Amino acid sequence: MLGPWARLRGHVVLTRPKLPDAPTPDEITAMLSHSTGWLRIAVALATYAGLRCGEVRALEVQDVDLQTDLLRVRRAFAENEVLTPKSGHERVVPIASELRSILVEAVRAKLPRARVVPNERGHTPTRQAVLTALKRMQERHELRTRSFHSLRRAFCSGLFRGGASVAAVRLLAGHSDLATTQRCVHASAGDLAAAVAKLRVTSG
Numbered sequence: 001m002l003g004p005w006a007r008l009r010g011h012v013v014l015t016r017p018k019l020p021d022a023p024t025p026d027e028i029t030a031m032l033s034h035s036t037g038w039l040r041i042a043v044a045l046a047t048y049a050g051l052r053c054g055e056v057r058a059l060e061v062q063d064v065d066l067q068t069d070l071l072r073v074r075r076a077f078a079e080n081e082v083l084t085p086k087s088g089h090e091r092v093v094p095i096a097s098e099l100r101s102i103l104v105e106a107v108r109a110k111l112p113r114a115r116v117v118p119n120e121r122g123h124t125p126t127r128q129a130v131l132t133a134l135k136r137m138q139e140r141h142e143l144r145t146r147s148f149h150s151l152r153r154a155f156c157s158g159l160f161r162g163g164a165s166v167a168a169v170r171l172l173a174g175h176s177d178l179a180t181t182q183r184c185v186h187a188s189a190g191d192l193a194a195a196v197a198k199l200r201v202t203s204g
Contacts, residue, residue, distance in 0.1 A: 022153040023146050031134075031151075034141045038117045038125065039133045041106045045117070046151035048099035050173045053131070053148050057124050058082050062112035064103050069095040073174060077127065087174045 023031070028047055035043050045051045045059065054076035063072045071093045076085045084090065095103065106116050119125045125133075131148055138145050152173070159169045169175075 021150065022157045023150055027144060027146065028154060030141070030143055034137055038119055039137065041102055041117050042130055043134070043151060044099050044102045046148060047154055048096040049093045050152050050155035052076060052086060052152060053127055054078060055085055056117055057127070057130070059116040060112065061107045061110045061114050061116060064107050064116060066104065069100065071095055085174050087176045089174070091171065091174045093172055
């Protein structure tokens with residue numbers, strides 16, 4: 001796999017690194033406003049808490065602590081089997097203010113072991129059902145097609161832009177290493193220009 005540097009016929013050439021793409025804040029707002037029911041809850045959990053699709057599907061009411069405003073990500077679906085999250089470890093994610101009101105309604109009058117994101121029939125939606133519902137919503141409202149995973153990248157990028165360290169983003173996203181976090185963080189041209197504008201290498 002070629003990185004920024006590649007060899008071509010004996011010469012070292014610089015190639016343009018491919019930055020991971022993430023939805024813009026306007027796209028996130030549009031997706032949430034056009035999503036309804038369980039899909040809206042799923043989109044919000046990925047965007048504001050960084051949950052993977054399998055983690056969203058496996059989340060239970062008892063994992064949502066509205067007293068301390070914490071989400072406990074304890075399990076995830078892998079195919080049809082419930083396992084520990086992909087990193088192999090449980091993690092705790094503070095509940096963002098934008099997510100809280102959505103979760104209050106999502107867990108209302110439900111038993112502790114009930115799923116937070118059941119479909120219209122009260123069953124856990126399949127992974128394909130989540131992806132299909134998201135795509136159809138985007139097509140119906142003429143939004144740019146974004147993957148469910150890209151919502152998680154928006155979460156990571158938003159944390160980073162807000163001043164969170166890469167190490168903090170790694171823990172909140174449940175990445176196994178920092179390299180994964182760095183790949184997941186989307187940097188726009190404006191972000192790069194702003195970073196260079198803050199550069200200080202001398203005391204002048």
